[in-house]
Amino acid sequence: MTPTTDTMLVSTRKAYGKVLDHLVASIPPDTTFEGLTTEVDRLSHASFQARFMKLWAHGCTPDQAADRVKALHAHGDLAPVPASLVRQEYAPLIAAGFALSVHEYATKRLIDGERRYQEMLRNNKAETDPAICHTHDLCDANVFMASSIEADVGVDPAASEDLLNDPAMIDLWNTAWDLAKSSYLGDIPAARQLCGQASLQAWQIIVGDDPSVAAEQPSPSN
Structure with a gap:
């Protein structure tokens, strides 16, 4: 199919x-x-x-x-599956997984990582351009987002140009990223709780x- x-x-x-x-x-x-x-x-x-x-x-x-x-x-x-249904069901989980990955990378791999992570949150809050996310200041954030989508949806968005440029994939990617910026990057316990529940289900x-x-x-x- x-x-x-x-x-x-x-x-x-x-x-x-x-x-x-x-x-x-x-x-x-x-x-x-x-x-x-x-x-x-x-x-x-x-x-x-x-x-x-x-x-x-x-x-x-x-x-x-x-x-x-x-x-x-x-x-x-x-x-x-209808793209709107995938977005509704999976975008929060993808966003939470992305946030956990970025947080773990920053705090365990970077020197002075916790301070830099908090600085990223402040920069995101002050950012006026909705297309900019300061997670890119810490890492190659696109890799983490692609990995989170693959883990939950089962499809690697970076596997081909067609997938990466598919409007439904772009919409899912952007929705998850917006949720991460507005919620889960700044609330790691909530991200951890959601991913824990989902891993059981x-x-x-x-x-x-x-x-x-x-x-x-x-x-x-x-």
Whole structure:
């Protein structure tokens, strides 16, 4: 499946929330799920429930896990989703991840990094040009934004000129950056909390290669 001007490709394995709901709702009605019975049944088994109880406490359910298996089967690894829905669901998470990455780089890699980070926040607050972000004074901030988008959407925006110049990708990029500047860069605890919650909800389904593993909780990517 390919994206249109109004859609974006997202990772089916990592989809959650309204994006996962959309993928399930858009499964063709004639899709068959032969061969998936074992995988889907495993997701509803009591031992699986015990293993991933912590995940379910943050909103994951066996039905959602089974939905992701079915969506992966029907759509493949990447599936087109309305760009507005991707922006709504993922922009805050991308912004928070970006903020954590910049903060970690500044405070752990730069000499006098905490002072320089706070100076960046002050410069951003005083900046009158909305197109300028002073995170670039600390690092190659574009690399961190691209990495955050790839971690959450599952697509590297820098993989090709077409992706980088795609209007939907530009809109997602700009929306996430605006959120980072207005909120998460200046509130690292809130960024950390959001990414922590999302890492529990956006765990990935593993199908096929290792039949003993139905799902894995990914390490925080940001």
